[in-house]
Amino acid sequence: MRADRLLSLLLLLQNRGRLTASELAAELEVSVRTVHRDIEALGAAGIPVQADRGRAGGYRLMDGYRTRLTGLTDAQAGSLFLAGAPGPARELGLGADLAAAQLKLQAALPAELAARGRRLQERFHLDAPAWFRDADPVPHLAQIAQAVWDQRVLHATYRRWSGEERPRRALYPLGLVLKGGIWYLVARASDERVRSYRVARFLAVDTGSEGFERPAGFDLAAYWQESTRRLEDAFHQETARLLLSPRGRRLLPMQFGAAGVRALADAEPADPADPDGWVLVHLPVESRSVAVGDLLRLGTEAEVLGPPELRRALADTVAALAERYAESGCAGDGRRATITA
Template sequence: MRAGRLVSMILLLQQRGRMTADALAAELGVSVRTVYRDAEALAAAGIPLYGESGHEGGYRLVEGYRTRLTGVTAGEAEALALTGVPQAATDLGLQTELAALELKLSAALSPQQRERAERARRLFHLDVVTWFQRSEPVPLLALVANAAWEQQRIRVRYRRWKEPREVERDLCPLGLVLKGGRWYLAASQGTGPVLPYKVANLLSAVKTGEEFERPEGFDLAAWWAENLDAFDARRYKGTAVVRFSPEAVERASDQLDADTLEAIAKADRDGDGWAVATIPVETDWVASGELMKLAGVEVLEPASLRAMMRERAQAVLNLHN
């Protein structure tokens, strides 16, 4: 632990030039007294480190000194793929490793490259959570990720949408996907298909200690793409013909899914700017709920959806009479 801290202290000074004991203590999460002891240890080991007293003082490395102690630990290597998604690293419990890795990567850059990297950090930020939502709590994510890394089976209790709502499964965790701020586990029961499990719906999970063989040729990204295509094919049960007012067309991008938006974009407009589009629908209940988020929509077909829109609108009127 101390060796890693000493390396971090060297890299911080190499990157920033001069730092006070207070600043080093804050960065390293230790006391100022510990910083003093570490500085003495580094100097005794031959690191050209010296201190300056006074208001402008602090610790420095001798001009031109650059260490090669930038080796990446196993935990930092795991965090490498998450350097652009800090929230994902936090969910997985790798925020400390990610911070250490970024420090090492920065120390390996020239001053000019470091300035460009810092400018990019100031200019770009990735937020994976979709609008009007918050990140879901995923307390079991780190355990599941560790089991996938070690290729160990897990026994889970899972809450699903159909009866029985709670089920117990022995799973082989094959990978994790972050989609729109939500984590999904790709897993099989040893035989049979690889299915997605929403990590937030895991009620409990333990590693069984039993190892499994990863299916040869399994590609997580390809599996996820196929899973999304299959989901859309199952989800849409039919179509509906709907008139959208100009205001509804304008607001649709914040309320409706991509397939519906594509259908609206292709639709012809009448003289008043209304668009008549044939849109994909799951069920009358789901479609009516989505369409009622917009003002200025009229369902032309099918009659069952038109009737449900009327029923739901009447129910709202009854509540407000």
């Protein structure tokens, strides 16, 4: 285990440059004291690690030093063949590069590791988009990706979710995220705020000649996680109290995802004497109009107890549906087509 950790420490310093003991400890999930001992062990093994003191100090490798270590375990070699999803790579304009890189890697690996990589490719496949939904058209993705890589300003026209076309504006692209088969650009706008933009909604994109500096310490993964949490909090405007049948409990995660799973974790028996096993859950829901449509998908396997306004809105919708589908309305009233046998 320590040998693996020493190798990881060495590769961190080689790939990232100067790092503090605290940063290394966080990456390796060990104590700062352990990092100091590991640095000493690397030095004793002849690895030229330098310690820079002061506020901007840390550990780094001597200028010009690079390890030639190429040893890979079975699992590490196999993971490289799964690291690139061919669909997203193709959308980024890197499909041919990914295929060529995998061929070169396969040729460089020992026979047994190359065979393991081929078996993994034969047995595992990543299909990112969700079911029953076509992938977004992303004609500007490759150009946006190049601007992200080159740190070039984008001048873009964007269509908001409401259909409104926003005027051409300058964006400072910081990263791309693939979420559920949908590409998003994370970029800083001229007002210095960092926002997320759905790539399919870009109507026109031009790459400027001017570059820009990335915000110091910007972490794309951390930003996306926090942005996702804020979006979920904004969508969930109230909490519905539901009675669920046993079948309703199975449907809830399918209809409401992670929110449904969390709600079920805190479910309470509606009535301990109830032989049917109905439970009470508290489920965060979106705006009332959206919540009504979502909750109706549970059908008769759920009953909304509150808030009163939400229960009333559901009752009104169900009553309107009952009136529309009543047998006496089959002939239509001038607004609907006449149904004939």
